[in-house]
Structure formats: structure tokens, C-alpha cells
Amino acid sequence: MEDNQIFRIALITAIIGLAGMTLLSDKVMPHKININEISKSNIGETVVIEGHVRTIESHGNKLYILSVIDNNGVMNVIIKDNLINEFKRNGQSPQIYVNRYVRISGKVIDYKGSIELELTDVKSINILI
Structure with missing residues (x-):
């Protein structure tokens, strides 16, 4: 040839x-979506949201719940124990995201009838401002 x-x-x-x-x-x-556009039809999909982290609830070392708000709605973002341990290994804590504007990529889940976003990787949350 x-x-x-x-x-x-x-x-x-x-x-x-x-x-x-x-x-x-x-x-x-994953596609970026406004919080109010996320519905049961998105369950199982990976989506990206951007918003302000208002609060974080800590449930021991088992679970963190971030309350994220954008211009259209509010959503809980769940960080489970395996990722909490990974944050710790990296010398970080999910608390650093409080009062910060972030981009989050996560899996849409249904928890007792409530639509939530589950963080699947510590690299899937980034501080924008």
C-alpha cells in the first residue's frame, strides 16, 4: 500500500x-438541566445541575444531604458513606461547599417519592464561585 x-x-x-x-x-x-425540569422520567439518568449550596445536613459518617438551589427550584443532593470516606482520604469535607455556587453531576433517584440527586464521584462536584 x-x-x-x-x-x-x-x-x-x-x-x-x-x-x-x-x-x-x-x-x-450528562446534560445540564434546571432543577425544576427534573422529574420521575429522569430517574436513573445522570444529569448536571448548577446552583448555590444553602445547607448541608450531616448524618454521622453515613450520609450528607446538600440543599442546592438554582433560579428555578431546590433539590437535595445525597453524598453516601463511600464518597464521604473518599473526601476524607483526599483531606476534604463536603462542608466546604456550603454557601458556594457549584456544578454537580449525579444520578437522579427517587427516595420515598422525592426526586433527589445522588453524587456518584467526588470529582462530580466543582466549586464555580
């Missing part, structure tokens, strides 16, 4: 790959 043919094959493959990534990116990456 000549260099010119190899170059053409590589170029075509790259173009097809980039087109595929562009078309499928919204299916792979």
Missing part, C-alpha cells in the same frame, strides 16, 4: 470518527 492510500484511509477514518463523536456527544455526556 502506498503512502498516499494510507493517508487517505487515515483521513477518512478521522473525519468519520469526529462526525460520530459530534453526533453522539449529547448521548454520552
Whole structure:
């Protein structure tokens, strides 16, 4: 095979790959959503919200509940014990997010009829302001 043919094959493959990534990116990456738009139809999905952390309730070393508010609503974000331990190993505490504006990626869950967001990774919460 000549260099010119190899170059053409590589170029075509790259173009097809980039087109595929562009078309499928919204299916792979969690989408940002306003809190009031999250409903039971989103249960099991991973979504991204941005908002102000008003309060954090600590339930021992088992659970933290962050109350996050955006311009449209309020949502509880759950941090379970396995992530609390990971925060501690990293020398952090979820308390650092109180009164901060954050971006959170998490899984939509139903807890006793209430829609909540469960943090699935310590890297899924970032302070924006």
C-alpha cells in the first residue's frame, strides 16, 4: 500500500470518527438541566445541575444531604458513606461547599417519592464561585 492510500484511509477514518463523536456527544455526556425540569422520567439518568449550596445536613459518617438551589427550584443532593470516606482520604469535607455556587453531576433517584440527586464521584462536584 502506498503512502498516499494510507493517508487517505487515515483521513477518512478521522473525519468519520469526529462526525460520530459530534453526533453522539449529547448521548454520552450528562446534560445540564434546571432543577425544576427534573422529574420521575429522569430517574436513573445522570444529569448536571448548577446552583448555590444553602445547607448541608450531616448524618454521622453515613450520609450528607446538600440543599442546592438554582433560579428555578431546590433539590437535595445525597453524598453516601463511600464518597464521604473518599473526601476524607483526599483531606476534604463536603462542608466546604456550603454557601458556594457549584456544578454537580449525579444520578437522579427517587427516595420515598422525592426526586433527589445522588453524587456518584467526588470529582462530580466543582466549586464555580
